[in-house]
Amino acid sequence: MKNIIDFINSFLSRSGSYVFTTTIASRLLSFFASWIALQLIPNKELGVVIYAFQIIVFIIPMGGFGLNQGLLRYGSQLKSTEEKNALFLFILKKGILISLAITIILAITAYFLDFKLHETSFYLILLSTIITSSFIFEIIKIQFRLQKNNKLFSLAELSYNILLVIFVFTLSYNFNELGYAISLIITPLITSLIFISKLHIQWKKHLKLSLIDVYFFRYGFFASLSNVTTQLLISIDIILIGFILKDMEMVTAFKYVSIVPYSLLFLSNVVITTDFVDFTEKINNSNYIKNYIKNYIKLFSLISAFCVLIIYLFGEVILSFFDENYTTYFSSLMVLTIGVSGILTFRGLFGNLLSSIGKTHINFITTTLALALNIILNYYFIPKYGILGAAFTSAIIMWFTGILSLIFFFYFYKKLYFNKV
Incomplete structure (x- = not known):
């Protein structure tokens, strides 16, 4: 039992309490957002959006071809803040271009796919725009972790879910399943715009990093x-x-x-x-x-x-x-x-x-x-x-x-x- 207590104390010393409490709050808010959608949208129509969104969900990690994962691992091994910021800038620029390309390819593919329900193609095309905004939001959160600023990481995650509840209720109430889909799209984008300035990155300063090689990609x-x-x-x-x-x-x-x-x-x-x-x-x-x-x-x-x-x-x-x-x-x-x-x-x-x-x-x-x-x-x-x-x-x-x-x-x-x- 002592080892477990020591493990928990070590976790808390790294601002784990902030991550823990805000994650619980975020999960409850996400849970609440799903409940709201279920109350406001008929099951069949909601099922179409959920079906399309699940297809998008498993493609989202391909946004940036995993450059966000490279940021997390290789950024952890960099010593200086300048190097970590330079890696973030490189990944942000390359990742956005790759994510946009994936979005376009997916949208074109969805247009020609023959689904039983025509609405599925429409929502698949619409929701494909989440790929880019989710990539940006993810690397912002990773950069907070690399800065060992778990407080801001937690705040970003919490803010995302608060906005999700607000948008799901407002848009689903007014536009039903279309509003629900739009709320899923705009939440990561708006949250990213709010928090990207808090990274305090010098956008015009660039460093050449030797770690960016074939093994990195x-x-x-x-x-x-x-x-x-x-x-x-x-x-x-x-x-x-x-x-x-x-x-x-x-x-x-x-x-x-x-x-x-x-x-x-x-x-x-x-x-x-x-x-x-x-x-x-x-x-x-x-x-x-x-x-x-x-x-x-x-x-x-x-x-x-x-x-x-x-x-x-x-x-x-x-x-x-x-x-x-x-x-x-x-x-x-x-x-x-x-x-x-x-x-x-x-x-x-x-x-x-x-x-x-x-x-x-x-x-x-x-x-x-x-x-x-x-x-x-x-x-x-x-x-x-x-x-x-x-x-x-x-x-x-x-x-x-x-x-x-x-x-x-x-x-x-x-x-x-x-x-x-």
């Missing part, structure tokens, strides 16, 4: 592919439910049943977000990494058990908050929560540790294998069990990727640093 590219497949692992259930069952109400139901389990991922995200720069700086210190891993797993094993217990006791009450009819999906909620425990305890930690040692291509291999398995299992389980089948598949995949990431990390870490972990 390779790292970012595989990181983006890994994030794409990771997002697709979450989105694919909704996409396949819509494709196999051809029932947009089931798409909406699974989306809202999965909100609470997937929201629990913020617990590990908070810790990793706070600590990534720190443990990347100390990655060659095997004793530090060994102790970090032990304490993290102990802490999140307890947290996971507690989350499962809470959902078991109060899951139906939580589902009834969305819709009384959703209580029939309690089993799906329970299965997803058990699955999320695998990410909380293993995948969240070891996936990021693999990134910190430069093995983003291993994350890509892991998630690609998981994606193939996901599709196979979903085609078996969804026709047989409906959205419960999708929940079974997700739970299996979450534990599979977590354990596989653990195995890969220990294998490569021992090879790279020669010391036993």
Whole structure:
């Protein structure tokens, strides 16, 4: 227990309390925004927007071809503020151009795709504009982390979700599903405009950085592919439910049943977000990494058990908050929560540790294998069990990727640093 307390104290010393409290508030606000949309927009029409948005969500990490991930890892290794700012400027300019190109390609492709519902193509084209604004907002937050300014990072995240609630309510009330889509588009853009000046970057000052080479771009590219497949692992259930069952109400139901389990991922995200720069700086210190891993797993094993217990006791009450009819999906909620425990305890930690040692291509291999398995299992389980089948598949995949990431990390870490972990 003392080790866990020391781990928590170390986390708090890096302004982790700001990240934790604002992340909870942000998740609650995001939850509230989703609830507002459900109250104001009919399930079928909302399902069309959700379906299109899930396609965009797994493409978003490709914005900038992963240059944002390169900023996080390589920026952590730079010593001076001037170098970190120069890297940010390089990535901002290149990333915007790449993101715009991806947006144009996606919009053209969506125009020619033949969807069952014509509205899907329209919303896919409209929502594709999120790719660029999300990339800009993401690198602004990363730069705050590199500056070890977790307070501003937290404030940016909180502000985003406050604006999201305001826009979702205002625009959905007036323009229904179109307003909801517009709120998703403008929120990251406006938040970026508010916070970019707080980086205090000298925009005209440029430095030539030796770290920008083929390995830098390779790292970012595989990181983006890994994030794409990771997002697709979450989105694919909704996409396949819509494709196999051809029932947009089931798409909406699974989306809202999965909100609470997937929201629990913020617990590990908070810790990793706070600590990534720190443990990347100390990655060659095997004793530090060994102790970090032990304490993290102990802490999140307890947290996971507690989350499962809470959902078991109060899951139906939580589902009834969305819709009384959703209580029939309690089993799906329970299965997803058990699955999320695998990410909380293993995948969240070891996936990021693999990134910190430069093995983003291993994350890509892991998630690609998981994606193939996901599709196979979903085609078996969804026709047989409906959205419960999708929940079974997700739970299996979450534990599979977590354990596989653990195995890969220990294998490569021992090879790279020669010391036993």
